[in-house]
Amino acid sequence: MEHPFDTACALTRTGDGRFGGQAPAAYWNMAGPFGGTTAAVLLRAALADQPEGIEPVALTVNYCAPLVRGAITIGALTVRAGKSVRHVNVEMQQEGGCVATASAVLASRRDTWAHQPAAMPDVPAPEAVPEWPTDGRLPWLQRYEFRFVRGPWRPQTQAHATPQSAHSTLWVADRPRRPLDFLSLAALCDVFFVRAFHVRGHMVPAGTVTMTVHFHASAAELAAHGDAPLLGTVDAHTFTRNFGDQIAQLWSRQGRLLATTTQMTWFKE
């Protein structure tokens, strides 16, 4: 049976140079699907017609309107192809209206001098951290294993009197497990709950308006990672005037930084 993530990222060619797909019911969130699968399917379209060996360097996804159930159409355009770096613009439409855009920087990357100043925090192994129960929750939550090491989501009956930390550390994996690739890594960058919820202790109307992902690993390194959980570390700098930011890192179990990601989230209050 196909993994629900692969179903969510499935694209067919429409004959006019574009791609067709379906808004993924298996990843439904409150209004529309989880933003991670939207990012992944946009990246898939950006990578579809590129030369062999091209890998993603950066992806910015702008969430323009909530998706509805049903068909999606995606167009991808390589706006500039340099010797090693390629720039691709992508747009997702539903019923003729733009629902999401993305820009991707792709490159033919080679081994160079390398150095990782950032260090993964010292945390218990994923097996030692209980899984956060997702049964009966929103569909997209059931598609991931969440194992909170620090900063779990504990909704309160009323908002905290003083703001709490925006930080969380958690092991996360596809559920059921699935070998890591660039698409699932892009999606995992959006699994962190809205930081304003953690800070306030309760939920308010909110949604990601833009997410940027920077990729720091090769296809071979992701394949070697397999289906093991990733460690996610996430925090926020500030919340003001309807928007809050988020910055997160995704690490392999061995402490290798696989991706970093930032986003701006709209909130109403």
Add this chain to the structure above:
Amino acid sequence: MEHPFDTACALTRTGDGRFGGQAPAAYWNMAGPFGGTTAAVLLRAALADQPEGIEPVALTVNYCAPLVRGAITIGALTVRAGKSVRHVNVEMQQEGGCVATASAVLASRRDTWAHQPAAMPDVPAPEAVPEWPTDGRLPWLQRYEFRFVRGPWRPQTQAHATPQSAHSTLWVADRPRRPLDFLSLAALCDVFFVRAFHVRGHMVPAGTVTMTVHFHASAAELAAHGDAPLLGTVDAHTFTRNFGDQIAQLWSRQGRLLATTTQMTWFKE
């Protein structure tokens, strides 16, 4: 006399719905102009025909090819206009080819619950920090005051044997001084030197391929800031396979976070 930054951001309407400008000689870098002015002029085009009161929330600029001296043309398209949030795609061309693209998230922002968990480091006042000499250097360096508090740029005769810190803290301002606005704030997000230079202690061929800026202040707050220096804090997570990342924060003297920014920089080694 017009400030060179305003000259760099000057746009005229071309009559076909696009804008015309000039690659700014006053901000020239090694190959093409400083990326900050490119970001600023793209943001200017994105904001040009928007309703009163619209302010930037996020901007992603993709540097597709080095600019050459002479004319630039910019097209801006509002791909989605919601009740309070608007998404705009922008493209800069030279001689018919795409040299840069941008996506901007704009919004009509209101006062809400606000909270800034990030704290500005405790540093000496800008007046107490000597200005880094820029006379005789590249034009763009002469357009800014740099006052390094930590992690100054000190080129070595050969690369460090062991990687040095990627962190810098510095006061920075337009030179000559200019009242802060969204355009100059966007440009200031790109003033940090390539982190790989600091880590290695010497320069290698390098250039920003993509920069994302998140805006955390209102037009009124920027106006109140005036032409005072901003504190910049910058660091990197990792360098691998031709690309290194960068994350930076820009603070007002009072410790208010005005913008956060991330970028991916290509390097050859």
